[in-house]
Amino acid sequence: MKRGIFFISLILFNFCFSKVKDKIYVVTTTQDLAHFVSVIAEDKAEVITLSYGWQNPHNVELRPSMVANIRKADLIVRIGMDLDSWVDNLIFTSGNKKVFYGEVGNLDVSLRIKKLEVPQSKIDASMGEIHIFGNPHYWLSPENAKIILEDITERLAILMPDFKSYFETNKNRYLKLLEEKVYIWKEKIAKINNKKVVSYHKSFAYFCDFFGLKEIATLEPKPSVPPSPKYIKYLIEKLKDEKPTVILHENFYSTKYTDFVSKSVGVRYEVVALSVGGSKEIKDYITLIDTIIEAICKYEK
Numbered sequence: 001m002k003r004g005i006f007f008i009s010l011i012l013f014n015f016c017f018s019k020v021k022d023k024i025y026v027v028t029t030t031q032d033l034a035h036f037v038s039v040i041a042e043d044k045a046e047v048i049t050l051s052y053g054w055q056n057p058h059n060v061e062l063r064p065s066m067v068a069n070i071r072k073a074d075l076i077v078r079i080g081m082d083l084d085s086w087v088d089n090l091i092f093t094s095g096n097k098k099v100f101y102g103e104v105g106n107l108d109v110s111l112r113i114k115k116l117e118v119p120q121s122k123i124d125a126s127m128g129e130i131h132i133f134g135n136p137h138y139w140l141s142p143e144n145a146k147i148i149l150e151d152i153t154e155r156l157a158i159l160m161p162d163f164k165s166y167f168e169t170n171k172n173r174y175l176k177l178l179e180e181k182v183y184i185w186k187e188k189i190a191k192i193n194n195k196k197v198v199s200y201h202k203s204f205a206y207f208c209d210f211f212g213l214k215e216i217a218t219l220e221p222k223p224s225v226p227p228s229p230k231y232i233k234y235l236i237e238k239l240k241d242e243k244p245t246v247i248l249h250e251n252f253y254s255t256k257y258t259d260f261v262s263k264s265v266g267v268r269y270e271v272v273a274l275s276v277g278g279s280k281e282i283k284d285y286i287t288l289i290d291t292i293i294e295a296i297c298k299y300e301k
C-alpha cells in the first residue's frame, strides 16, 4: 500500500516538475514585453500582460485578476523606471516570493538602458508628473528593443536551462530581422530634409535619438500636464517659426489641442500607437515601428 502511494507521489512529482520545466508562466506589465517574451520563448511560456497597448501606460487601472495572475507567475518582466511602479503593491499582495524584487523571477529590463532625461535637479510638484529615473519610453528605440530581448533571453535561460540554445536561436533570428528593418527605416528617415518633430507627450525621446530626428516641442508643457491657453499660444508661435515635419499624437490622448495647434500652424498631425496592441493591426514590434516611420515619412518620395 505504502509503496503504491510512493509511486503515485513520484508520478505526481514528475508530472509537476516536467510541467514547470517545459513551460513557465510569465506575467509582463506591458504588451510590448509580452510580445518580446513570446518571440523568445514561443511555446515554452504562457504569457499574460497586465496592461494593453491601447492604454495610457501612466494610468493603468488595477484589477483583482492581476494579483491572481502574479500569484501563478514564475517570472515577471517589467519596464521599470517608475512607469509600472503600480505593480509593486500587486506583487507584494500576491505573496508570490518567486517574483519579489531581487529574485530571479523579477526582471526589470530598464537596468542596462542608457537613460535619457534623468532629472539633474531636485524634483518638485511644479515639474508635472516627471519620471524620477528619466524618460521611461525607451522601448521605441530598436537599440533598446535589442537590450530587452537579450535580457529576456538570458533570464529565460536561467529559469529553463535545458532550452538555452532554443531561446538563443529565437533571439538571433529576431535580431537579424530587426537589423534588416532598421536599415530600411534609417534609409527612409535619411530622405527627409526636415527632421523636426513634435509630439503630445514626451514619448519619442529615444525614438528620435535613435533615428536622428529632432524633437522640438511637446503639446504638454510638462509631463502629463495638459496645455494652458497661454502655452498653446506660445507653442503656435514657436511652431510657425520652426515648422516641424509632423506632430505625432499618441492615440490614447484627446486630439482637441493637437487638432487646434495643427490647424493654426499648418502642420499635419498623425495619430500613432506607442505599443504593440496599440491598435488592432499592430500585433508586433516591427509593425509598431513601421507605422510610426510611415506616419513621419508619409509624403516623402
Ligand SMILES: [Zn+2]
Residues within 6 Å of the ligand: 058, 136, 137, 201, 202, 203, 223
Ligand atoms: Zn511618460
